[in-house]
Amino acid sequence: MIPFRFGKLGQDGAARHGIVHTARGQIRTPAFMPVGTAATVKAMLPASVASTGADIVLGNTYHLMLRPGAERIAGLGGLHRFMDWQKPILTDSGGFQVMSLSKLRKLSEDGVKFRSHIDGSEHFLSPERAMEIQRLLGSDIQMVLDECPAFPATEAEIEKSLALSMRWAARSKAAFGMQPERACFGIVQGGIYPHLRARSAEELQRIGFDGYAVGGLAVGEGQERMFDTLDATVPHLPTDRPRYLMGVGKPSDIVGAVLRGIDMFDCVLPTRSGRNGQAFTGRGAVNLRNARFADDPEPLDSACSCPACIGYSRAYLHHVVKAGEIIASMLLTWHNLQFFQDLMAGLRVAIAAGEVQAFARNFAARQGAEKDAAESVDPSPSAS
């Protein structure tokens, strides 16, 4: 059995690269985790996800507890076997989706009562139940249950919410107990208020976690305030544990966050925008629905090695997007995941070479060359 451990391999400014060792394999950081909400990374077979370079995927506790149910998945041998993904899985706690998707929520000190968005059935999620579900799923990295305040919120609201989240973090950790082959991550909250972020980071470290996530960002505050908040938060996190920015994000968000010392990311942007006909390329994002592609014989991105770029013209991709064909979702999702993984690989190499600033400058400069729609997609965190 391989205990969970983060090994830092190098640093360039605040940016780090390393390896997260887990019982189910290694995660190269900085890492992007495709979102596999309902036990599938939408429109992808697991082998294809792995072929893009993904070392880990994210599963959503909220969706899986409602359908097909955590006990059912446990009875079938756990989430890895259920969805045929043998590499690491990180699961969220369900808290964010309860706030964003479910109906008729009732929050108490004990937990949150809510109705399923699928069938209206009533459910209850507490820190203890969130950890139990993640253990039933067999998750390799389990997240504490926290409260996710809406944006914007007053400082007083954030402070009150944060206090509850820190009490829930302690209960989550106690419920997680001792599972050396698995990890439990705390989540820093505190909105855009530096002193609350610092307090949250310190309180979590007193509890003690295997990794530290930054939550409550990418909810509408904008990139500048997100980066400001990271600048105010990351210095309060330990250097020997992985740092995970939840629900982020656009390629430029990821590059900026890596420069600020973040190691892990997840976002629905590549998968969801792929299903909407949008593609990320080295020259910027494009919308394949655009009529200018109807006769374009060129590949989507000549620098890309994915099946969409190797096998097809932009004209074909335009055609299948317009015709609503499933292969459009399959090819563009694959391409976007490949693009995100190639970006992470590029960042890792650049950090190792001490050239991450130049990499970030070049990446940003090239992104302007071909741009229309996809950067405007709203990457609602953690639910594909």
Next chain:
Amino acid sequence: MIPFRFGKLGQDGAARHGIVHTARGQIRTPAFMPVGTAATVKAMLPASVASTGADIVLGNTYHLMLRPGAERIAGLGGLHRFMDWQKPILTDSGGFQVMSLSKLRKLSEDGVKFRSHIDGSEHFLSPERAMEIQRLLGSDIQMVLDECPAFPATEAEIEKSLALSMRWAARSKAAFGMQPERACFGIVQGGIYPHLRARSAEELQRIGFDGYAVGGLAVGEGQERMFDTLDATVPHLPTDRPRYLMGVGKPSDIVGAVLRGIDMFDCVLPTRSGRNGQAFTGRGAVNLRNARFADDPEPLDSACSCPACIGYSRAYLHHVVKAGEIIASMLLTWHNLQFFQDLMAGLRVAIAAGEVQAFARNFAARQGAEKDAAESVDPSPSAS
């Protein structure tokens, strides 16, 4: 350049097995052609289609002429390059879909005027234009334009329609001209009337075709009358050319038609029913939506080597079907295409061994073991 040629390898009763040689590769017969309506076999990548054992796919002239357009595909290098499928492609003439899908049709001796079901635009299809479109697409096997009468129809209606189809067949062949690296197939019509089928088969042979299709079946006449019609038709077809039963069908239809001397088939049944949660297995058809599969840890079909059967439980397939996940369409389409190709491979081996009657009996006996819904799916011909 390899000229089109049919090489018969063996015969067992009326059943034959052989190889159709084309410029783009060999087609092992009896052959099942997955339907790739709009330049994609729905929910499949071309490499996956090939991996099931498919030697040829079918493309729909009607759909492709409307979107993205035959001239556009020609400008992009032809249909093979457009859809990244380098093996043979058979295209229909568009006639069947004009009758079944388009609006405001007006039939004349010259051809048929119709409005697109996509955008209402007006189009005209004549025997000459149907052949021109198929040449623009780069089709390896091109079908004559025929008129497809509705079922039921009176003998007088069928006779009148047949006469027009035979005049159109002669014009189609003249328009096809000399293309030794490609094939032109005639289509036997005549409804369920043996003497009209015989007349049609003989008239087509006077024109002379590279292969002979049987059209106008699987339109509601039932399996018994379909088989009766084949019994009355096939003996009038030449033995040295491939015989293609259009739009058929259910596994039991295919087995029965092979026993009667048919070499080629196409049908939307495996792809369409896969997208509807239905799967074919050696023990019969099942509907994965059924609640009895919710906790079933067994593979869909333990005799199958497709990704759905290798990687997943019936419980997982039930879950993704219920959740409306794209992977459900991907996995069940793949499985169903694998099942159909395995059936064809089994038939070829059985014919070669002189055991096709025993194969057919065993296949039918095993199909009863697990049965609920999929055999009742209506396999509307030639449009996935």
